[in-house]
Amino acid sequence: MMTGRPVRFQGAFATYQQALEAAKRRGMAGYDHEGVADVAFDVMCQLVPWDYPVLFWISRLQSEIGSVLDAGGHMGTKYRAFRRIYPPTDQLHWTVYDLPAIVRIGEKRALAEGLGALSFTSHLDKGRSYDLFLGSGLLQYLDVPLPDLIxxxxxxxxxxxxxxxxxxxGRTIVTLERIGPALVPYQMRNESAFLSMISAMGYEIRDRWKIPSLSHAIDTHPEHGMSESAGFYCKLR
Known part of the structure; x- marks a missing residue:
């Protein structure tokens, strides 16, 4: 039955690459486009309920962290959101790691706004280390295994x-999310495999929280059911 509701998630693929190739056949694919960078930017800079567990842990760890790698941090949206109610954010060396097109615009915005504590990179190398790795909304869109990135x-x-x-x-599924003019691969991971991966990386999960409002079904494949959205604080053993 046609409802007229916009389709946000479409397709169900076994791998990220399969989803990306399907997106390419349909038009603009992936997030690495300047035309996608500004989509919902102002909204993403606002504090939302699921930010508060992250803020709690950043404030709790204040004495232990001097540097943050905000992986998939877009144009510094979480930095902007957090500093409004947690001024010590400005005392952290906050580095956003993201795609080249996003980084180019992000650097220009940060310079124009005088955000000197905010820096950007589209490349990670062995010459840098960070106290805290933050991935807020990263894993859905990450095109490499998290252990490889770390x-x-x-x-x-x-x-x-x-x-x-x-x-x-169930098994990991990759769908395509409509973000502005682009279709972007969006991964719904098998929970057991994800938890095993975190343990194998040498981390212990110290806290976990649910985000019910960010559970999603694939519009074109509702038979796969709803995903669960969750957050985690983990500490290296």
Whole structure:
């Protein structure tokens, strides 16, 4: 039955690459486009309920962290949101790691706004290490395994916060999310495999929270059911 409701999620694929190739056949694919960078930027800079567990842990760990790698941090949206109610954010060396097109615009915005504590990079290397790895909404869109990304750093961060992780009980599924003019691969991970991965990386999960309002079904494949959105604070053993 046609409802007229816009389709946000479409398709169900076994791998990220399969989803990306399907997106390419339909038009603009992936997030690495300047035309996608500004989509919902102002909204993403606002504090939302699921930010508060992240803020809690950042404030709790204040004495232990001097540097943050905000992986998939867009144009510094969480930095802008957090500093409004937690001024010590400005005392952290906050680095956003994201795609080149996002980084180019993000650097220009930060310079224009005088955000000197905010820096950007589209490359990770062995010459840098960070106290906290923050991935807020990262894992749905990450095109490499998380352990491989962490391995690019000089040392594993002692603290790991992953927020808005899309999980499910069945096999991992990659769908396509409509973001502005682009279709972007969006991963719904098998929960058991995800938890095993975190343990194998040497991290212990110290806290977990649910985000019911960010659970999603695939519009074109409702038979796969709803994903669960969750957040995690993990500490290196």
């Amino acid at each position: 391995a690019r750093l000089e040392t594993p961060p002692r603290h790991l916060i992953l927020n808005k992780v899309a999980l499910r009980e």
